[in-house]
Amino acid sequence: MTTLTTPARRGEDDARPRPLPWRRMAGVTWRQHRIALIAVAVLLGALAVYLWIAGTSLHNAYDAAVACHPQSSAACQGLDNTVSGMDNFLSNGYILQVLPVLIGAFAGAPVLARELETGTFRYAWTQGFGRRRWAVAKLTLLAVAVTAAAGAFGALLTWYYQPFLSDHQFLGLPRTSPFAPGMFDLRGVGFPAWTLAAFAIGVLAGMLIRRVVPAIATTLVVYVGLAFAAAGFLREHYLAPLLTANPNANLPGNAWIVSTWWTKDGRVAFGDYPPASILNQFCPPTSSVKGGGASEGWGPCLLQHGYTMWTSYQPTSRFWPFQWIEGGWLLALSVLLIGAAIWLVQRRAA
Amino acid sequence: MDVVEASGLGKRYGRTWALRECTLEIPAGRVAALVGPNGAGKSTLLNLAVGLSAPSAGAVTVLGGRRAGSPAALDGIAFVAQDTPVYKTLSVADMLSITRSLNRRFDQPYARARLEELGIPLKRKAGKLSGGQQAQLALTLALARRPQLLVLDEPVAMLDPVARHDFMATVLAAAAADGVSVLLSSHVLTELERVANYLILLSRGQVRLAGEVDDLLATHGQASLEELAMTYLRENPPSEVTR
Numbered sequence: 124m125t126t127l128t129t130p131a132r133r134g135e136d137d138a139r140p141r142p143l144p145w146r147r148m149a150g151v152t153w154r155q156h157r158i159a160l161i162a163v164a165v166l167l168g169a170l171a172v173y174l175w176i177a178g179t180s181l182h183n184a185y186d187a188a189v190a191c192h193p194q195s196s197a198a199c200q201g202l203d204n205t206v207s208g209m210d211n212f213l214s215n216g217y218i219l220q221v222l223p224v225l226i227g228a229f230a231g232a233p234v235l236a237r238e239l240e241t242g243t244f245r246y247a248w249t250q251g252f253g254r255r256r257w258a259v260a261k262l263t264l265l266a267v268a269v270t271a272a273a274g275a276f277g278a279l280l281t282w283y284y285q286p287f288l289s290d291h292q293f294l295g296l297p298r299t300s301p302f303a304p305g306m307f308d309l310r311g312v313g314f315p316a317w318t319l320a321a322f323a324i325g326v327l328a329g330m331l332i333r334r335v336v337p338a339i340a341t342t343l344v345v346y347v348g349l350a351f352a353a354a355g356f357l358r359e360h361y362l363a364p365l366l367t368a369n370p371n372a373n374l375p376g377n378a379w380i381v382s383t384w385w386t387k388d389g390r391v392a393f394g395d396y397p398p399a400s401i402l403n404q405f406c407p408p409t410s411s412v413k414g415g416g417a418s419e420g421w422g423p424c425l426l427q428h429g430y431t432m433w434t435s436y437q438p439t440s441r442f443w444p445f446q447w448i449e450g451g452w453l454l455a456l457s458v459l460l461i462g463a464a465i466w467l468v469q470r471r472a473a
Numbered sequence: 474m475d476v477v478e479a480s481g482l483g484k485r486y487g488r489t490w491a492l493r494e495c496t497l498e499i500p501a502g503r504v505a506a507l508v509g510p511n512g513a514g515k516s517t518l519l520n521l522a523v524g525l526s527a528p529s530a531g532a533v534t535v536l537g538g539r540r541a542g543s544p545a546a547l548d549g550i551a552f553v554a555q556d557t558p559v560y561k562t563l564s565v566a567d568m569l570s571i572t573r574s575l576n577r578r579f580d581q582p583y584a585r586a587r588l589e590e591l592g593i594p595l596k597r598k599a600g601k602l603s604g605g606q607q608a609q610l611a612l613t614l615a616l617a618r619r620p621q622l623l624v625l626d627e628p629v630a631m632l633d634p635v636a637r638h639d640f641m642a643t644v645l646a647a648a649a650a651d652g653v654s655v656l657l658s659s660h661v662l663t664e665l666e667r668v669a670n671y672l673i674l675l676s677r678g679q680v681r682l683a684g685e686v687d688d689l690l691a692t693h694g695q696a697s698l699e700e701l702a703m704t705y706l707r708e709n710p711p712s713e714v715t716r
Contacts, residue, residue, distance in 0.1 A: 140548050140577060147574040154567045155560065241561070245554035246611075249523050250575035251547050251618070257575070470527070 143252050148260035155261075159230045160268060166226075167276045170219075178283040181209045185286040206286065219280070219309055223273065224346040227321020230269055232338035234262065235464060236329030248468075258468040262326060262461050270319045277314030284310055288377070301442045302379035304354045311443070312450035321346050323457035323464075330464045330471075353449070361448040364435035379437040387430045397421060474501045474537040476622045476654040477522050481531030484517050491517040493678045495531070499656060499671065501621075503685075504648050506669035507658040508702055513675040515658040516555060519626045522656070523552040536621055548577055551615035555626040557608045561600025565610060568599055572614045584617035587643075605636030612640060616647050623647065625657035629664055641668055662699040674702055681705060 153160070184206045191199035235258075238244040248254035288301050301307065308317055324345050329338040364381045385392045393401065406424035422432065437445070475498045482495040492514040499505050507515050520526045521533050524542020539546040559568055565588065573579035588595065591609050593602065599610060608628060615623060625644070629637040645668055647653045659665055665672075672689055674682035682689065682705055686698055695701040 140544055142544065143575070143577060151571050151574050154563060154571055158562070242554060242556060242558040243560055245525060245552065246558050247575075248525060249547060249550070249552040249554075250572065251544070251577050252575040253544055253547060 145260055152261050152264045163226050163230055163272055167272055171276055171279055174279055174283055181286060217305055220305055223318040224321045224343060226269060226318050228325050228339045228342040231322035231325025232329045232342050233335045234326055236333055236335045236338040239333040240335055255469045258465045266322055269322050270315045273318035274315035281310045300377040300379050301439055311446040313446060316450040316453040319457045320453045323460035327460045327464045330467045361445050364437055366435050368431050368433055378439055381435045383434045385430050385432050475499060476501050477535055479533040482528055482533050483530035484521060485529040490678050495680050497680055497683050501654050503671035504655040504669050505671035506665040507673045508662060509675035511660055514678040515675055516626055519624055519658055523550055523624055549621040550624060551618045551620035552624045553611045553615050553628055557611035559599040559607055559611055563599055565593055565597055565599060566595040576618050578619045580617045580619055584613050587613045605632050608632055608640055612643055622654045627658055662702055666698050676706060
């Protein structure tokens with residue numbers, strides 16, 4: 124052992140040894156968790172190959188369709204249709220939604236739960252490395268490994284989805300908002316951030332529940348709740364939405380419409396849908412004004428009677444700010460959860 | 474030097490005291506047996522000594538004043554827990570490698586030689602070993618750390634007689650050859666007859682008797698450790714301490 128620099132340490136113990144180097148935990152973590160790490164790599168690797176093949180043909184077809192002239196020709200329509208038919212990769216990405224929580228639950232929940240369930244924590248926490256440093260090193264290494272793998276896969280997903288988010292509306296592709304659930308959290312920093320959050324939830328659940336299978340189940344439930352809360356309630360409030368009257372003229376193509384309401388004479392008249400009294404007064408549902416949507420039926424009719432339609436929305440340009448806000452709070456949450464797990468490791472009685 | 478020193482040590486789980494008012498000093502160089510019926514607080518005392526749990530009252534230090542569970546204490550104590558837990562999915566070689574990484578000292582040649590002697594293949598998964606082999610593996614890992622104090626919690630409870638004998642032989646050899654102090658708990662008194670020269674008798678969470686075996690036998694006029702313990706437990710029913 125090298126004893127190059129051993130500055131005098133003042134501590135509670137005179138014979139306090141120098142802590143063992145952190146790097147020693149790399150081999151320990153690998154040996155103990157290589158099956159989980161290899162499983163994550165194989166799963167993401169296989170999907171990445173599939174995504175790469177599907178993405179290459181999608182990008183090629185897209186480029187051909189964009190370059191085609193004149194757009195109205197039968198040949199170009201055929202190319203457009205080819206691209207349109209390609210948007211069903213793994214059920215439009217909905218299957219990919221389960222990846223972060225699967226990785227997080229199966230890689231995260233057993234880390235501490237298995238030690239507690241099988242009693243091996245009595246071995247691990249009485250070795251010379253020390254239990255707090257053991258937990259810090261192991262959880263940090265695994266969190267970084269899992270997040271890095273998810274980050275690489277997220278970059279590939281971002282590339283894959285580019286054609287669906289372009290402005291080339293002449294294509295028959297559905298106009299997809301980059302904020303749509305399934306689009307937002309699979310792209311950019313969303314994918315690794317949600318994977319890290321699932322891992323952190325799994326780690327803490329494992330420490331609290333002390334059994335592998337219930338900890339995995341709890342992780343799935345908590346994660347789904349958090350994902351729905353984020354998509355349904357939190358995300359739209361990251362930045363104050365922009366406001367526009369007369370949406371047909373001003374609203375950018377695939378902006379995220381947060382809410383709509385109608386006013387008359389400066390006062391709020393109603394929300395999404397007019398009450399029967401207003402409809403009967405101004406736009407009775409005759410054969411010419413059908414019940415339909417605001418854009419065709421009663422909408423234009425009410426505009427003529429002095430009503431104004433307001434729309435609050437998040438423009439597409441806010442995609443990256445929103446990504447960093449969501450990535451930021453998920454990272455903070457993950458650090459907090461893993462920190463809580465480490466604190467519990469340190470204070471838990473046998 | 475005392476390998477374990479407890480003063481007023483107590484541990485409470487909820488409203489029940491698993492260990493109360495425990496004051497004792499175990500000198501170095503002994504094979505100390507911690508005996509008592511099930512639920513007497515043996516595991517609680519050992520867990521406190523190795524720093525796996527924190528005291529509710531009092532204090533415990535090890536190896537001459539090191540706080541239990543501190544880095545310096547962990548460095549000098551090797552603990553083999555009840556049911557000798559090993560990572561079942563890892564190979565014996567992996568267990569060696571992990572234990573080596575997690576400790577300042579690890580005598581790899583000793584560990585390999587010992588496992589070969591025992592006929593435990595390095596490539597075998599730890600979970601595929603017999604109960605006796607798992608116990609021997611855990612003990613080998615602990616001894617290869619070259620500890621000053623070896624703590625064993627009910628080490629032979631799950632083993633058959635032959636495995637018990639082999640296990641205890643390894644412990645005694647280490648104590649004799651390397652001067653390792655040993656603290657082991659058991660509720661099987663006959664096992665300890667041959668090995669222990671220091672005795673701590675626990676019952677209902679309190680220390681009833683502690684001292685050198687020879688002194689205790691002479692003082693109490695008993696022929697064997699087992700008789701001494703049995704007589705003492707019968708004559709001093711611990712009912713007055715229950716609450």
